[in-house]
Amino acid sequence: xxxxxxxxxxxxxxxxxxxxxxxxxxxxxxxxxxxxxxxxxxxxxxxxxxxxxxxxxxxxxxxxxxxxxxxxxxxxxxxxxxxxxxxxxxxxxxxxxxxxxxxxxxxxxxxxxxxxxxxxxxxxxxxxxxxxxxxxxxxxxxxxxxxxxxxxxxxxxxxxxxxxxxxxxxxxxxxxxxxxxxxxxxxxxxxxxxxxxxxxxxxxxxxxxxxxxxxxxxxxxxxxxxxxxxxxxxxxxxxxxxxxxxxxxxxxxxxxxxxxxxxxxxxxxxxxxxxxxxxxxx
Numbered sequence: 178x179x180x181x182x183x184x185x186x187x188x189x190x191x192x193x194x195x196x197x198x199x200x201x202x203x204x205x206x207x208x209x210x211x212x213x214x215x216x217x218x219x220x221x222x223x224x225x226x227x228x229x230x231x232x233x234x235x236x237x238x239x240x241x242x243x244x245x246x247x248x249x250x251x252x253x254x255x256x257x258x259x260x261x262x263x264x265x266x267x268x269x270x271x272x273x274x275x276x277x278x279x280x281x282x283x284x285x286x287x288x289x290x291x292x293x294x295x296x297x298x299x300x301x302x303x304x305x306x307x308x309x310x311x312x313x314x315x316x317x318x319x320x321x322x323x324x325x326x327x328x329x330x331x332x333x334x335x336x337x338x339x340x341x342x343x344x345x346x347x348x349x350x351x352x353x354x355x356x357x358x359x360x361x362x363x364x365x366x367x368x369x370x371x372x373x374x375x376x377x378x379x380x381x382x383x384x385x386x387x388x389x390x391x392x393x394x395x396x397x398x399x400x401x402x403x404x405x406x407x408x409x410x411x412x413x414x415x416x417x418x419x420x421x422x423x424x425x426x427x428x429x430x431x432x433x434x435x436x437x438x439x440x441x442x443x444x445x446x447x448x449x450x451x452x453x454x455x456x457x458x459x
């Protein structure tokens with residue numbers, strides 16, 4: 178296996194292997210897993226995998242999850258179809274920086290995404306290294322956020338466009354989750370900046386250490402949250418990948434955010450993703 182690092186922040190392309198071989202090859206899978214924790218996101222070309230092989234490879238990392246909103250493959254539980262057609266050119270759910278499903282009590286550990294069909298140009302995906310984003314924060318910000326916690330909501334994001342009854346039913350099934358603003362990576366022990374588009378507000382900001390008068394809580398907390406979320410936007414923390422059919426990306430969802438660039442309507446874009454169940458952030 179050859180590992181070609183793509184830039185300083187994160188990302189590496191794996192060459193000379195077939196992911197399907199790692200389903201049964203423990204040594205190869207161990208190499209891939211180690212590369213993932215080093216580079217955060219891995220890319221491969223020309224991976225002609227069946228859906229069965231896709232799911233079987235992803236399951237080597239852990240059990241797979243279904244998504245309550247995205248369309249799942251009925252014959253392959255844990256495989257989500259992210260299919261975009263020209264009729265969906267107004268669907269903008271993809272183009273925002275996020276870590277997958279942080280609205281869960283135990284968000285996904287990672288994901289394996291395969292390109293089935295893509296436009297001739299455009300439709301790239303970008304990733305940001307949120308361990309590096311935390312590392313580069315000013316010390317006074319690190320001190321301020323060290324013990325902060327925040328809410329993450331599916332209701333306020335995927336549910337926002339739903340009729341009221343359906344939105345409330347979604348929230349009842351998936352209540353807002355609360356996570357530390359700075360989480361510890363479950364494998365490497367690194368500190369990760371852990372707020373994104375699913376984050377609605379801090380839950381323990383309104384204390385004497387942060388607020389002089391009650392009025393401080395609103396702009397003070399909101400401005401700080403916007404600042405933290407914006408760290409993913411910094412190009413020096415990012416890598417960008419151009420898709421082709423049978424390309425694959427594997428990413429560490431605990432330490433990264435990603436952004437699917439919707440600059441391709443009216444073309445088709447068909448992706449299939451296996452999300453791997455993770456653990457509760459601490």
